[in-house]
Amino acid sequence: MARIICAGLGPGDPDLLSVKSDRVIRAATQIAYFRKAGRKGQARQIVEGLLAPGATEYAMEYPVTTEILFNTAEYNDILAHFYDDWADRLAALPGEVVVLCEGDPFFYGSFMHLYTRLQGRAEMEVIPGITGMTGCWNATGVPITWGDDVMTVLMATLPEDDLVQHMAGADALVIMKTGRNLPKVRRALEATGRLDAAWLVEHGTMPKQRVVKLAEVNGAETPYFAIVLVHGHGRRPEVAE
Incomplete structure (x- = not known):
């Protein structure tokens, strides 16, 4: 064998x-x-x-x-x-x-x-x-999750409505397979009020690494090795009555 x-x-x-x-x-x-x-x-x-x-x-x-x-x-x-x-x-x-x-x-x-x-x-x-996403969120220099944050990993190939639904319920976000789906991802993030907090990391840990706020990106497409991230900020503990 x-x-x-x-x-x-x-x-x-x-x-x-x-x-x-x-x-x-x-x-x-x-x-x-x-x-x-x-x-x-x-x-x-x-x-x-x-x-x-x-x-x-x-x-x-x-x-x-x-x-x-x-x-x-x-x-x-x-x-x-x-x-x-x-x-x-x-x-x-x-x-x-x-x-x-x-x-x-x-x-x-x-x-x-x-x-x-x-x-x-x-x-x-x-x-x-x-994982590639681990390399990318370390490249931002910001922890991806804190405390009880829920991290959601999404494929940008999903229908836009599905992206919006998942984005709305997550604390931290990792969005893979962006490529030509970048405009759809941007619209979904904007619909959930999360575009300004999103980062685009291209070629994470590689020689061509690029780390930029997604709201500042004008292009409609990104390389295959690119991930969009939204960092969690930690859930606030409930105040005891």
Whole structure:
């Protein structure tokens, strides 16, 4: 049975790799990672200079393009076949394979789709990693939660009404997958009176890191590695009568 180790890479700064991920990656003879076609891939960039000489690399290139809407049956079908194919290929490889995954593999990571398909077909180990959102809220220099704050993590791909509903009931907010959804996120934050408190962090912990108040951003789109944050301020204790 094949042995597959998924190494969580953390938010982007190679110095934020765990000791265990660093050790496993340096010793690997076979490395697999996701990337867009024609790109080097963020995961591969993070481990630049760490791979052993002669290590075999498998670039798992996403087959979808921006011309296909993510919430269509066509999109889901194409991705399902992509993950099926790579699960088959990884399970057939001899020896040990290390799969790279940005952030934490079990927190919205692409590896989860391989993990479910490889159950019973390969021996697997998952090494946790610091999440991207953790790197981003540390980049603001402000604690994200205090005391009994409730933190809500939202996908910007949700319908605008759903965003408004969740935003209204949370103390601290983390909004992921912003990209071209930034105008919708801005409108939802404005509708709940939270726009002025929102931060946009692009490429958190990476060389191109940018930290700015969202209300000051004029663009309608942001990079893939971007997160919107609203910090909690701590719930006031109820005054005893």
